[in-house]
Amino acid sequence: MFEGLSHLARDAKAWPFEQARNLLARTLRIRLTDAERDLAVVLINSGKTAEAVATFPALAKPVILETGYGPSGLPHLGTFQEVARTTMVRAAFRSLTDDAVPTRLISFSDDMDGLRKIAPNLPNQAMLAEDMGKPLTVVRDPFGTHESFGAHNNARLQAFLDNFGFDYEFVSSTDCYRGGVFDKTLLVALERFDAIQKVMLPTLGEERRATYSPFLPISPKTGRVLQVPTLERHVDKGTIVFEDEDGTLTEVPVTGGHVKMQWKPDWALRWTALGIDYEMSGKDLIDSVKASNQICKALGGVPPEGFNYELFLDEQGQKISKTKGNGLTMDEWLTFGTPESLAYYIFQSPKSAKRLHRDVVPKAADEYLQQLDAYQRQEPAQQINNPVWHIHGGRPPQEGSPVSFSLLLNLVSAADAQDKAVLWGFLSRYIPGASPETHPLLDTLAGYAVAYYEDQIKPNKAFRAPDEKERAAMLDLRARLAAMPSDCQDAELIQNEVYSAGNDAGFDPLRSWFQALYEVLLGQSQGPRFGSFAAIFGLPRTLALMDEKLGG
Incomplete structure (x- = not known):
């Protein structure tokens, strides 16, 4: 699917291709010598990436792209946008390299984090309160369906991603800590403790600096993740000493899941131990990325390629907050519009702040349909810059909708339609032979139009008399x-x-x-x-x- 496009991908203007070219440059830089890189570039630019991979086995190692998830809550719009955008970069990279350089997309769950807050809408509040501070994969599941709260939300994440057809590998932080995946890098972190502190301490307030440690020990007595100072370090034994909750000095190894790291050092640990090549993040994490990059280097790793996207705003231009509940949620969008329209909105201008509210749904739906219609008439060089190429991983559907979403909305409004069957009374006469079976996308849009009209237009209708x-x-x-x-x-x-x-x-x-x-x-x-x-x-x-x- 991605073979034979490298000559077009080299000059493509769409942002995923810009990111893909940066990722390829990083891959060549860290895996090959200068002389090897020069030859590899010649081969790749000549459309002979497979030959470059055969010549330089280091290029046969998968390029790993990563997205993160905090399982203290359910997947949301931020989860979708990060996986969707990273998937777009992955598809662009595969096209740039004629699919000769293998890739992986990891969806990483920070499920070793301690439970710090309890959302008011969760059941079994008293039980959760008893488990406060414990790793999410130890906290009991308030829904009673999984072995832990973390496992419950991890399952929801995977079902969420599977529902949208994402190609990814799920990786658990708990499994990495307890299974020894992070052990080698944790021992390096212990040895280079002072170098990590040198990065972190200037970023903290005076009170926090006095007690900060990159290691968060898990109390052998209470099972809670503790934010306490590291009192002693024993590099030769691979252990730290801290004061447990009962006041006793306790020594634990930094390996085997006995500790986890604070989140910025944890980010760097993950990049280093898993060999992450690419990860994007929001603009609000720019300083965190800088700190984690420095720690990654201190651990002997190479920081991943990536970029910082802008955040969504509500209708008043305020930053969207889950706590405030402002802006449009993922579920609300998918009540009124297709996943493809959401992916289109997310694709557009990721470095520009955009307002996310219900009024943008019809516009995004119609612009997506316009791009899908244009795709069939475009030359290949134009097609790979078309948003629908990226939304559908290089395989957009061949047919769109003969009727725009905004036109469907006006039909619903004029007919005061209660269901899409009323719309089909008009559509089947206008499009001979058309039915929900022959035009499934149009049928889907008709259902969304009825839902949007009932919720957003009908309550706000304001007729006026003409002058x-x-x-x-x-x-x-x-x-x-x-x-x-x-x-x-x-x-x-x-x-x-x-x-x-x-x-x-x-x-x-x-x-x-x-x-x-x-x-x-x-x-x-x-x-x-x-x-x-x-x-x-x-x-x-x-x-x-x-x-x-x-x-x-």
Whole structure:
């Protein structure tokens, strides 16, 4: 699927290809000598990546991309956007290298973290309170379905990712700590304790500096993850000494799951031990990335490639907060729009702050459909820059929707449709032979349109009476439409009459004419092409709608 595209990927402007080129440059830089790299670049730029991999076995080692998940809560929009965007970079990298350099995508769960807060909507609050401070994979599952709270949320994560068809490998922090995956790097961290402190202490307040340790021991007596000073270090034995909760001095090894690391050193530990090559993160973590990069180097690792994306804002331009509950949630988007429309919105301008609220859903849905329609007419060099190429991993569907989402919304609004079967009454006449079976995407969009109308448009409808100029123009348009054959479904022909009526009435700018039509006839300030709406709704029904509203 990704073979034979490297010559196009080298010059592609879409941001995943920019990231892929950075990732390839890093891979060549850290795996090959200067002389080897020069030859490998020549081969890769000549479309002979497979030959470069055969010549230099170091390139046959998988390039590892990673995303992180904190299982103290359920997967959410941030989880989706990070996995979706990283998947886009992975697809671009595979195209850039003609799929000759193997890749892996790890979804890493920080399930060794101690439980610090209890969400008020969780059941069994008293039981969770008893387990406060323990690793999430030790905390009992309040839902009673899994062996731990961490396991419950990890299962939800995997079901979430599987539902969207992501290709990933799940990795548990607990498994890495207890299974020895991190042991070697933990011993290096113990040896280079002072170097880690040199990075971390300047970033902390005075009180925090006095007690900070990169190691968080797990109390052998209470099972809780403790934020306590490291009183002694024994590099030769691989142990630390700390004061346990009962005041006794306790010595534990840093290996085998007896400790975990503070999150910035933990991030660096993970990058180093797992050999992570790429990980992106939000703009709010820029300073954390810098600190973790320095610690990674101190541990003998090479920091991964990556970039910092902007955060979403609510309708008022405020940062979205799960605590405040502002902005649009993932579940809300998927109530009103397709996953593809969400992926399209996420693809666009990741380094620009964007407002995330319900009004953006129809626009994203239609822009996605427009890009999907354009894809079939584009040359390959244009296709790989088209968002739908990245949304669908290089394999966009061949057919889109013959009707826009905004037009479906206006049909629902005009007919006050309670379900999508009403819409199909119009659609099947407008598109001969069309049915939910022959046009599954259109059927899906019809269902979303009904849901969006009921929740977002119907409660906010605000009809108004036309002014004298608008009434005269609408009566003129009514006469023009009445003069056309009643079974006319020529959207362009109808649209021409709409334009003519507006122009003859002297509307300038002309969009004020269309705004008046929608406010008077549909109780909203905008919509799709009126000609397309009238063609599908039917001229007799459109005339009846005009009579009803103008008569009022």
